[in-house]
Amino acid sequence: MPHGHDLLISEAIRAELGAPVLVRRLDSSPRSDVSLVEFDGAPAIVKHITGGPDAADRFHNEVTALRLAGQVRPSPVAALLAADPAARVLVLEHLQRGSPAEVRWSVEYAVALARLHSAPIAGLPPYRGAAPDDIDAFLSLAQRLDVPVPASAAAELRAVLARLDGDAAGSLLHGDPCPDNAVLTDDGIRFVDLEGAQRGPAMVELAYLRIGFPTCWCVTALPPAQVTAAEAAYHDTRRSLGHPATGGDLTDACVSWLIQGDALVQRAARRGIDHWAALTRGDWKWGTATARERLLHRLDVVATMTAGHAQLSGVAALTDAMRSLVRQRWPRLSTLPMARNNPLTLGD
Incomplete structure (x- = not known):
């Protein structure tokens, strides 16, 4: 299984969540890169927002919305586990699909x-x-x-x-x-x-x-x-x-x-x-x-x-x-x- 050194995951996120191991790349829009990653064995979704002059705004909007919506119970969104504004990287809860x-x-x-x-x-x-x-x-x-x-x-x-x-x-x-x-x-x-x-x-x-x-x-x-x-x-x-x-x-x-x-x-x-x-x-x-x-x-x-x-x-x-x-x-x-x-x- 490949390691997560190419996922732009900061040392701060690694210190908080553990060592990342890339499981696989996931389908995503042309303006983001999304991967399933394990941090010390725990699955999570890593999303890197890329492309376009509005990339920073899109990162801000997503982080802000996830934090605000996460205040509702039950939560209607995936939990935000960590975020790196400099690299526009988010780490999100890996949602298990139901039936x-x-x-x-x-x-x-x-x-x-x-x-x-x-x-x-x-x-x-x-x-x-x-x-x-x-x-x-x-x-x-x-x-x-x-x-x-x-x-x-x-x-x-x-x-x-x-x-x-x-x-x-x-x-x-x-x-x-x-x-x-x-x-x-x-x-x-x-x-x-x-x-x-x-x-x-x-x-x-x-x-x-x-x-x-x-x-x-x-x-x-x-x-x-x-x-x-x-x-x-x-x-x-x-x-x-x-x-x-x-x-x-x-x-x-x-x-x-x-x-x-x-x-x-x-x-x-x-x-x-x-x-x-x-x-x-x-x-x-x-x-x-x-x-x-x-x-x-x-x-x-x-x-x-x-x-x-x-x-x-x-x-x-x-x-x-x-x-x-x-x-x-x-x-x-x-x-x-x-x-x-x-x-x-x-x-x-």
């Missing part, structure tokens, strides 16, 4: 998300979601598709963003609460990979269950009964932790995910590109679905949720017309894969 067949994954996910959202938020950056440029680009997409834009739609979308901004200090957000960042243990789900942690409106992450995990390669749909049960468990958990009212509107959150062009591509390709314009020229596959399939699912969700909504009548008319046009223009699009349990094990 997914014995639990309702969506409910466990929602409970863990509620615990995470109930943690303190001091020291985290504010939420960065949909922006006015996203509104302009999305409405331009409708025009390119020859869908009439109701006169009230732009103002309604601006009001959605304003309402979400009004809850900008509300909760500790994971930033990318995807199924492959949610480890199912025998004690419930625990989250990992919190580099994108922020403080903001909790609803933008609870919306993942309806809108289909929008920042994830494994975008999927969940059966409506599972979504209903998971959302109820989320609110029950928040109340049990002393949060009698959860701020924000789930419909607003789903609308905000719909208009974000960045939610059509993986993280490395986000920001600074009009993905809506690219969508009219061609389609592309990312993980379990294409960009146009993601759009169609989100249009379905938002059109259904906004139907009869007094503050979003223009958005309701727009999204209903757009989903009809998308189906007509690209008739071979598939629906998102349906996950009966964990989205990482489709069909289970």
